[in-house]
Amino acid sequence: MKIRRILATTIAAAVTTPALLLSVTPSFADDKPAAQTQNKPSVAELEKAAAAAKVAYEAAVAAEDAAMAALKVALSDTTPLAVAAKAAEAAAAEAATAKTAADQAVLDARAAVDALPETATEEEKTAAAAKLTEAESTARTAAETKAAADAKAVEAQTARDDERVAAARQLSQARKATEAALAAKTAADEALAKAKEEEGDDEDGEACVPEAKLTTIVTGLPSTVVAGTKVHFNLRVTNGTDKTMDEVLPFAYVHATDKSGLKSIDDLVHLQWSSASSSKWKTVDNEHYMDAISPLKAGAHADVKMRLTIDTSAPAGNGVTFVAGDYFNDNGTCGGSPDLEGYEFLIAAAGSKPGKVDDAKPSTTKPNTSDLKPQSGTSASPVSGSLAATGSSTATSQLALASGTAVAIGAGAVFLARRRKAGSHA
Template identity: 75%
Template sequence: MKIRRILATAVAAAVTTPALLLSVTPAFADEKPSAQTQDKPTVAELEKAAAAAQTAYDEAVAAEKAAEEALEATTSPTHPLVVAAKAAKEAAETAGTAKTAADQAVVEARAAVGAAQAVVDALPETATEAERTAAEAKLAEETKKLTEAEATAVTAGAAKTAADTKAQEATTALDDERVALVRKIDQAQKVVKQALADKNAADAALAKAKEEEAEQGGDDEDCVPEAKLTTVVTGLPSTVVAGTKTNFKLRVTNGSKKTMDEVLPFAYVHATDKSGLKDLGELVRLQWSSGSSSTWKTVDNEHYMDAISPLKAGAHADIKMRLTIDASAPAGNGITFVAGDYFNDNGSCGGTPDLEGYEFLIAAAGSKPGKTGDAKPSAHKPNTSDLKPQGGSSARPATGTLAATGSSSATSQLALASGAAVAIGAGALFVVRRRKVGSDA
């Protein structure tokens, strides 16, 4: 039986289960929610996803390059917008020169009219009719020239305004095109960055899947459920008061007839308030210590207890456990899960078929619950009927100790799968169960 694959499926199911279970109201609590599963992608599917991510990345890079080239092209003198802007600017300059010349002609015409008017005004009374007629004719001629010059100046001014407008529009069109391309490059760079991240993620997922496939290619068939590997909690009260520390014991027993070269104990605690909707994870801490050490280590989704190496047939090992609940924690419900997995030097492996859950109540700080019994397993009782007695004892202590160097990568993967499945779905499961029996706890 492929233990890793089974536990991975359990994790996938647990990911979707809490949201479904926690949404069950008391009115519908008697209806059993259907489990949702989520298949793990195959290597072929991941290869297809990686190829698609590579294509998307290549297209994004090409789009960025095209935008950069388009921006660079706007600096070329042959670019249509550059050509148009240049022609409009030259036309505006020509119109400006014509306007200046027209304005100067008006100035000169006005001066000529003034001079002609001065001649007329200066004629003496003794001037002949011919002299007066000639002077007035000159004034009329210069006045006509002034009118024509002023009309030309007006036309030149209008032409200059139109040319300036076109030049401004052509320049603006070129600038807008460049700004748009800069923005397009910026957007393309963001797309490239995201596409690269997606590509790297897809490549990493594919590489990991191939690595797991290679690692698990021959080993998984040897991994089997082992009912005679048991984990039992003793000394954990059925009610724990917030603001206190509670010491208890986890016993891992090899009830089989074969030595287990390396056994990895697993433990996890999950707690909520009475409603079951508020996770108290930050207020509840589970720690462990080997029998020969006074150092307490935290266990959670990332830190597992060190391996027992070895655990001989019929032997057991005891691990000191400590549960700490912050004084600010409200009254609620808690559950501690335990399990064990083993790995042998010959490649065989396995683990406890189920995860034992020990439920307890959380009483508010300062409460005096009185005498309470020990928390009881909510699953099944461990199978210890075949323990091999030695020297009058029901099970002899393991000759091995908790390994100081920590667990192997292989054991961590197996424990991580089982632990994640429990940690994610545990709270929702016992909340719904308590609602079903009408408990207010």
């Protein structure tokens, strides 16, 4: 079975259980590809996963339709809260009319008192004063009534509007769930199709194999990157085997979202590379590969300089950089690192001052880098440090990052799908 099949299975699992991808759960145990092969999912199992993704998508569509219907009802004038709000508005308007009339009566009564002639009798003066007092009392009552009616109207309107806003939010969440379910279904379908294709390829050619001793390690990537800045870090590719690899292709992919974890901002993050053989900065290609290292001798490593740029307009959020590598030999054999090493980092808004921050740490199993020789022939220092998950992002944003990554990687990071044929990668 070729490595493409295995990684396709990983992607299918990730979109069904997104936390798997963020933790970069190995598709098979290090140094034990033969034993792990016994547990690889079959095409039938992938068909079940694709069927489950289809059911989930159909359920999400139904939920979105229901949410749309609920919003239409909430926006109508016939809901109990809408009827209550309308009645309260009418009562407030009636109270306002009564207050206006009462205020006018006070003005009229006061004018009558002021208009009494000097020849007015005490009885006339007393009667005019009594009318003014009564008008003022009525006006105070009208003002209190209006204030109470206005408060009830505001309360009723708020309740109605809250119901409508809640319905709108429910629809928005349902739409996002539908988009995620569609992405998961698409990725699962593609994983199944690749597995079936791979099953056919196995009959015709030599399979690529997982090689846990081909490792990729990132150093110098900050755990927090400020929007509007560029950060430089290093990608080290190490051949920990006892055989030369004729060509090694480094792989790198960056995925980012806003703080909610629901909105991808991949178009605002940019990844470039350069190396000793190519000092000019180049953008990582649309398949997330860099130029081949030819050859990479047994026990040797090669370094690739990386540069991550985040646009100033990028919001605060979360990011993850995945790295891996695959190899192709002149004799037709091929394979690659079985895991995607994920390095999580926070994105701080432009102008932020995060101060001194630690380097991002990988989330997969620590590789063995001792006793290795650099590609140049000089000695190499073993890479060490804690490789536990950083915990830099919330559970919600982690799941969203994983789900988005599963979809994006589904097309580009099933990266050992190609076999070397006649000196080219097909």
